[in-house]
Amino acid sequence: MQDKSIIDMFFDRDEEAIKQTDERYGARLRSLARGVLDSAEDAEECVNDAYLAVWNRIPPEKPESLFAFVSKIVRNTALTRLRDGSAKKRGKNVTVCLDGLSDILPSGDDVSERIEAAELASLINGFLRACGEDERDMFILRYYGFMPVSDIAKKYGFTQSKVKMTLKRCRDRLKAHLERNGYNV
Numbered sequence: 278m279q280d281k282s283i284i285d286m287f288f289d290r291d292e293e294a295i296k297q298t299d300e301r302y303g304a305r306l307r308s309l310a311r312g313v314l315d316s317a318e319d320a321e322e323c324v325n326d327a328y329l330a331v332w333n334r335i336p337p338e339k340p341e342s343l344f345a346f347v348s349k350i351v352r353n354t355a356l357t358r359l360r361d362g363s364a365k366k367r368g369k370n371v372t373v374c375l376d377g378l379s380d381i382l383p384s385g386d387d388v389s390e391r392i393e394a395a396e397l398a399s400l401i402n403g404f405l406r407a408c409g410e411d412e413r414d415m416f417i418l419r420y421y422g423f424m425p426v427s428d429i430a431k432k433y434g435f436t437q438s439k440v441k442m443t444l445k446r447c448r449d450r451l452k453a454h455l456e457r458n459g460y461n462v
Contacts, residue, residue, distance in 0.1 A: 280343035287335035295328050302344050306351045312423035313355035323358055327351040352421070397460070404454045408447065415440060416447050 278297050286294035303324065310320035310327075327350040340346035405413045411433060418424040418432075426444075430437045452462050 283343055284335060284339060295332065298328065298343065298347060302347060306348060309348055309422050310351050310355045313359055319358065323355045324351055327354045400455060400458050404451055412443055412447055415443055419444055
């Protein structure tokens with residue numbers, strides 16, 4: 278079933294929309310949540326909580342990409358759960374992932390930094406569009422999806438060393454890109 282049809286089902290308040298969303302994207306969403314929470318049980322709860330949030334947000338929102346919309350909610354739900362300390366195993370993956378970008382991205386604690394977030398997101402998205410497909414996908418899987426380097430290496434048939442080097446080079450180029458655009462990193 279296509280995203281548009283599923284979104285229409287949400288607008289019709291048809292509970293089948295959640296089932297169809299889960300059939301189409303459930304495995305990917307649970308994998309995303311598991312990457313943040315490092316627990317299958319917590320990931321399942323997180324995805325279910327996200328489905329409720331999607332049910333409450335569609336309508337009035339009408340996303341262009343259902344997966345992007347739902348995955349953002351799952352990711353934010355998982356990060357909130359992790360921050361609140363409700364996950365059984367906390368911290369390891371998030372610390373590793375965010376530490377990899379901490380020297381590039383601002384902390385987000387300052388109000389002015391939050392105001393610049395949209396511009397920064399635009400710069401990062403532009404940078405990622407200019408990357409090669411494999412490099413971009415590895416970067417997104419690692420720093421957005423919290424996928425371990427070993428899993429990325431298996432997925433692409435690369436060595437872990439190659440994945441680490443690709444990510445490092447990508448981070449270095451992103452840093453240079455941000456500096457060229459006025460961000461001191």
